[in-house]
Amino acid sequence: MPFENLSPGNREAALALILRGRRLIFEIGLDEDWYESAANTFRNPIDGGWRFGTKDLRRYPATLAVLLAVAGTLHYREGNLWSHLDVSGRSSRMSTRSS
Numbered sequence: 001m002p003f004e005n006l007s008p009g010n011r012e013a014a015l016a017l018i019l020r021g022r023r024l025i026f027e028i029g030l031d032e033d034w035y036e037s038a039a040n041t042f043r044n045p046i047d048g049g050w051r052f053g054t055k056d057l058r059r060y061p062a063t064l065a066v067l068l069a070v071a072g073t074l075h076y077r078e079g080n081l082w083s084h085l086d087v088s089g090r091s092s093r094m095s096t097r098s099s
Helices: 008-019 033-043 054-059 061-075
Strands: none
Touching: 008 033, 008 054, 008 061, 033 061, 054 061
């Protein structure tokens, strides 16, 4: 997929355009490459850890939707998706887990 080299803002615009008019995110043919591309927006470039700040979550909704859809397909195990994304806390307030 050609989006891994785009800036987060340009990646968001491209994903929003691709998702426009789709009823299901999976109609675009998601795979590991889509996951890695979307994950680049929410990973800390220094340590590779996840960063799900409120500002980024609001700024990149299409990218987040793709990330969660592919993560659910690739990494959902025994009723748990969130530990792979290193997220814990209340459903109304996402926060990264410190470990």
